Amino acid sequence: MISAMSLKHAILTLLETEEGSGYDLLKRFKARLGFFWNASHQQIYSQLKTLHQDGLIDCTLEPQQGKPDRKVYHMTQAGHDALLAWLEKPVKVDKVNDALLVKMYAGHLIDKQQMQLEMAEHKVIHQRMLETFLALEQEYQALSQAKKKPFELPYLTLRRGILGEKAWLEWAEEVNAFLQK
Amino acid sequence: MISAMSLKHAILTLLETEEGSGYDLLKRFKARLGFFWNASHQQIYSQLKTLHQDGLIDCTLEPQQGKPDRKVYHMTQAGHDALLAWLEKPVKVDKVNDALLVKMYAGHLIDKQQMQLEMAEHKVIHQRMLETFLALEQEYQALSQAKKKPFELPYLTLRRGILGEKAWLEWAEEVNAFLQK
């Protein structure tokens, strides 16, 4: 059987190295996994709840004045085992569901100019993502050999982002060339 | 507001040019939109049901001997209008949720060989997809200029697939080079 439930295990991965509150996890998620896995705060909080109920993480309350209590979660042995079990099972090939391509397929029903406008909006977003990725790559490359070591695998995930965005922009050039004819 | 409900409108797009039964739509879906939108037969049948309830398509029964009746759906004016309205609204940028990258991020917890094995399995699938896309491209390129015309936009969606798969395989080379060290 091929495993799903990647979000749960993505959270476990983050907790494996360092404990944290839901809010911490949310920020770490966006900074580290957010390029290839998107999750809202609602999703993270509700997954933390079920992970806790299932005994894969436990929780200590840190009272704070003025603000709600911080719930700090940390890994249990069961959680660690569950993560390793998940890592052993094959994952599914990434599923593509791209609404822009649905629209392009039906593009004969709208005018080229409108399509160009929408492409331009998407292009801005993809360019911005590529810039972010390249900046992170610069940071990584600036590290000494020894300091690079623990980030070798995360760096490979970053490379996926870079190559993916470059491919998108290359495609956008082709589309543009066609739409401008 | 940015529009969702792409599946509904993907189905409407297919029905716009040609009527068909759920089963027809399923096959057309896989052949034409399946590269950038994945939908199971259950999803298609249930979407057809709601589209029908909402009056965006209507339905005539074709009795058949031995087999269940074929329900042939066709577009209504309301459906056509809804499709055009959807096409006018911007769509969201494709959301990435790639489990393989989650696993790679946590890759220090498993051994390199296992990661290599899984990469190899994914590579086979991506290579096969690229081959399929390239074969379709050959077919398109073999058409006369006049016959190409109606497929220009679908061809651009195919180009997205080709560039996307090439980028994936390029990345796989980088990953392989690292894992073999």
Place this chain on the structure above:
DNA sequence: AAGGCATATGCAACTATTTGCATATAAGAC
């Protein structure tokens, strides 16, 4: 003084997708 952003949590309703089951026939492969 008012508005926005960051901190810090979460529920509820809805939409989307997956997984498993269910039925029934006909054609072709082994």
Place this chain on the structure above:
DNA sequence: GTCTTATATGCAAATAGTTGCATATGCCTT
């Protein structure tokens, strides 16, 4: 003769993800 594939439809339950709302404070800006 059985097994798989294709035809042809669909329900039900579970998991996954989105959208909108709700609360409460402190800090910084205009």
